[in-house]
Amino acid sequence: xxxxxxxxxxxxxxxxxxxxxxxxxxxxxxxxxxxxxxxxxxxxxxxxxxxxxxxxxxxxxxxxxxxxxxxxxxxxxxxxxxxxxxxxxxxxxxxxxxxxxxxxxxxxxxxxx
Amino acid sequence: xxxxxxxxxxxxxxxxxxxxxxxxxxxxxxxxxxxxxxxxxxxxxxxxxxxxxxxxxxxxxxxxxxxxxxxxxxxxxxxxxxxxxxxxxxxxxxxxxxxxxxxxxxxxxxxxxx
Numbered sequence: 001x002x003x004x005x006x007x008x009x010x011x012x013x014x015x016x017x018x019x020x021x022x023x024x025x026x027x028x029x030x031x032x033x034x035x036x037x038x039x040x041x042x043x044x045x046x047x048x049x050x051x052x053x054x055x056x057x058x059x060x061x062x063x064x065x066x067x068x069x070x071x072x073x074x075x076x077x078x079x080x081x082x083x084x085x086x087x088x089x090x091x092x093x094x095x096x097x098x099x100x101x102x103x104x105x106x107x108x109x110x111x112x113x
Numbered sequence: 114x115x116x117x118x119x120x121x122x123x124x125x126x127x128x129x130x131x132x133x134x135x136x137x138x139x140x141x142x143x144x145x146x147x148x149x150x151x152x153x154x155x156x157x158x159x160x161x162x163x164x165x166x167x168x169x170x171x172x173x174x175x176x177x178x179x180x181x182x183x184x185x186x187x188x189x190x191x192x193x194x195x196x197x198x199x200x201x202x203x204x205x206x207x208x209x210x211x212x213x214x215x216x217x218x219x220x221x222x223x224x225x226x227x
Contacts, residue, residue, distance in 0.1 A: 004156075033214055040122070042203065042219035043157075058214060090156060101147050102215065104156035 002026050006091050006105035013081040013112045021076040021108050023091030031094045032074040033102065034058075034066065036087040043090065049074055081112045115140050117206050117218035125224040126194050134189040134221050136204030146187040147205040147215065148178055157203060163187065174198070199225045 007022045025032065030051050035043040035058075045058030049068040063085055065077040074093075078085060088109050092102035118137045126132050138144055145164050149157040161172025168180040178189045187204060201222050205215040 035217075040219060042117075043217040045214050048214050092157075101149075101159045101162050102157075104149075104158070106156045 004091055004093055004103050004105035006089075006108050008108060009106065010109050011111070013078075013110065015081060015083065015112060017081050018077070018079050019081070019110075021078070021089055021091075021110075023074045023076065023105060024072050025074075025091075025093040025103070026072065027093065027095065027103065028071060029093035029095045029103070030071070031096070032068065033092045033094075034064075034074070034076045035090045035092065036060065037090060037107075038087050046076065046089075078110075083112050086110060086112045115206070115216055117204050117216055119202075119204055119218035119221045121221045122219075123222045123224065125226055127226050128196050129193050132189075132191045132194045132198070132223070134202050134204075134223070136187045136189065136218060137185050138187065138204070138206045139185065140206050140208075140216075142208045145207045145209065146178075146180060147207070148172065148176070148187075148189050149203045149205060149217075150174075151201045151203065151220075153200070160189070160202075194223075194225055196225045196227065199223055 004025045033048040034046040037043050044060045047066040049055045055066050088107050090107050091105040094102050116139045147162045148160040151157045160176050163170045163180045171177050176191050201220045203220045204218040207215040
């Protein structure tokens with residue numbers, strides 16, 4: 001009964017490095033989302049996916065990429081990390097529409113130095 | 114523009130006192146409304162949601178919220194706050210349409226004093 005699993009929980013990157021934040025859900029949810037959370041700013045949508053093979057940009061997609069090859073996995077790729085990408089990243093999923101609300105992962109705290 | 118406003122950044126309430134957290138939204142379509150709670154270092158947990166029908170909805174942990182269409186508000190309430198309620202609370206709005214994502218407010222941090 002894992003729900004939404006994110007790895008790693010913490011990571012420090014140097015400027016210019018790349019990394020992939022992993023997100024896996026075991027609830028057979030169609031919809032998956034990536035948000036970033038910055039202090040006092042709430043959550044901002046980076047990318048979302050409505051099913052395997054389908055992704056779309058959110059409010060703040062620059063500097064990120066995603067893929068959705070399976071229903072379960074929705075990794076977020078950071079290319080050429082910048083200090084502005086220091087944040088807490090949350091992955092979430094929902095079974096259909098938005099009316100069931102999201103199930104969130106526990107987050108990845110990323111620091112770019 | 115679609116948005117969610119939580120006017121109070123930080124609220125302090127005495128343990129046992131009542132609580133009301135405010136949420137106002139601007140949304141073009143019929144809104145689906147949510148309240149989430151985030152404890153320090155944790156992900157967000159759904160407290161309650163409103164889709165339609167009775168405008169007073171009950172959630173987990175003794176929380177309730179009232180939808181007021183005329184005021185575009187969805188305020189969260191609890192009659193008696195416990196120290197364990199100290200957390201950050203987020204209001205969110207979404208649509209019926211498949212594939213649309215939630216829009217979150219900036220959050221209200223609740224502190225509970227003894």
